[in-house]
Amino acid sequence: MSEPSGVAGQVQHLAGAERPRIALLVPCLNESLTIGKVIDDFRAALPEAEIYVFDNNSTDDTARIARERGCVVFHEPRPGKGHVTQAMFRKVQADLFVMVDGDDTYSARDVRRLLEPVQSGRADMAVGTRLQEFSQGSFRALHVFGNRVLTGIVNSIFQSRLSDMMSGYRAMSRELVCSTPVLSSGFEVETELTIRALEQGFTILEVPLAYQERPAGSSSKLRTFRDGLRVMASIVNIFRSYKPFTFFGSIGLFFLVVGLGVGTVVILDYFDDRYVEHVPLAILATGCMILSFFTFGIGILLNTINERMREIAYTQRSLVRGGR
Numbered sequence: 001m002s003e004p005s006g007v008a009g010q011v012q013h014l015a016g017a018e019r020p021r022i023a024l025l026v027p028c029l030n031e032s033l034t035i036g037k038v039i040d041d042f043r044a045a046l047p048e049a050e051i052y053v054f055d056n057n058s059t060d061d062t063a064r065i066a067r068e069r070g071c072v073v074f075h076e077p078r079p080g081k082g083h084v085t086q087a088m089f090r091k092v093q094a095d096l097f098v099m100v101d102g103d104d105t106y107s108a109r110d111v112r113r114l115l116e117p118v119q120s121g122r123a124d125m126a127v128g129t130r131l132q133e134f135s136q137g138s139f140r141a142l143h144v145f146g147n148r149v150l151t152g153i154v155n156s157i158f159q160s161r162l163s164d165m166m167s168g169y170r171a172m173s174r175e176l177v178c179s180t181p182v183l184s185s186g187f188e189v190e191t192e193l194t195i196r197a198l199e200q201g202f203t204i205l206e207v208p209l210a211y212q213e214r215p216a217g218s219s220s221k222l223r224t225f226r227d228g229l230r231v232m233a234s235i236v237n238i239f240r241s242y243k244p245f246t247f248f249g250s251i252g253l254f255f256l257v258v259g260l261g262v263g264t265v266v267i268l269d270y271f272d273d274r275y276v277e278h279v280p281l282a283i284l285a286t287g288c289m290i291l292s293f294f295t296f297g298i299g300i301l302l303n304t305i306n307e308r309m310r311e312i313a314y315t316q317r318s319l320v321r322g323g324r
């Protein structure tokens, strides 16, 4: 993983603050069965944090229960965990952020262990990973498999060594929250957050934690195939826009290899009797070579634009570190 680019600034930032403001962010859709316990547990474990519950058109008592317990409740009209995360990043001001699901699957007892790397400046994002320790029934087998496959793809594209990219329990620095754009609308948001943080050179640290199953009567909002496909699509989109040379270069390489292979047949054909008999192959080879140059060109062009954008992002991050 890359050098902790934001850490020096973060250490300085926190050192200057008497007590960092901590925000606990809880996305909720119909979690009335568990939200009360989640709030009570986190209030006991982290009394200095302000708790924000983000509700999306819940049809049960989630919002009322949270309000009665003195939490700040925001209502987000656009459905989806991604939309809710966008609202969280826009509306809440703090020095340290902790995101946790409202379904009581993550333990409040682990919160300080999760916060510590970010608070001390060792990491910009600490992710509570679940795949080392989880109870029977807390995960559907297909989810474990899908998570491992998708995390593996991201690791190979971004040269990272993550084990659970989709965890909903994470601590983040103010700098990361202020400089990471969130554009996804649904469950692909955790993948997006992870990839964008990696791409910007933020340090991600994984903290293995326990994961327990939802209590009886509480239901998951995750739809295996639909949400799995959305995560896959968002990986492809982010890969294309953040690593354009690798993305378009791979396509260009494919056309180059096919063009050279087919072209060799055509050239040998020509040297045989000074006449090209396989005209369709000649057209195919020419087409492949043109497409290859095209895609390589697009890759180089987008890569150059990306470099410029990175320079702008770097300046913006300096501003985020400097001002409050």
Ligand SMILES: Nc1nc2c(ncn2[C@@H]2O[C@H](COP(=O)(O)OP(=O)(O)OP(=O)(O)O)[C@@H](O)[C@H]2O)c(=O)[nH]1
Pocket: 026, 027, 028, 029, 030, 031, 054, 055, 056, 076, 079, 080, 081, 084, 100, 101, 102, 103, 105, 138, 139, 168, 214, 219, 220, 221, 222
């Ligand atoms: N506000 C809001 N919260 C949501 C929405 N979808 C899910 N959530 C919340 O996001 C958290 C994670 O959703 P879950 O359904 O538990 O998804 P998951 O943890 O990935 O999947 P499971 O392992 O099946 O629990 C829960 O607190 C949900 O209430 C949404 O559309 N709006």
Ligand SMILES: [Mg+2]
Pocket: 101, 103, 105
């Ligand atoms: Mg859950």
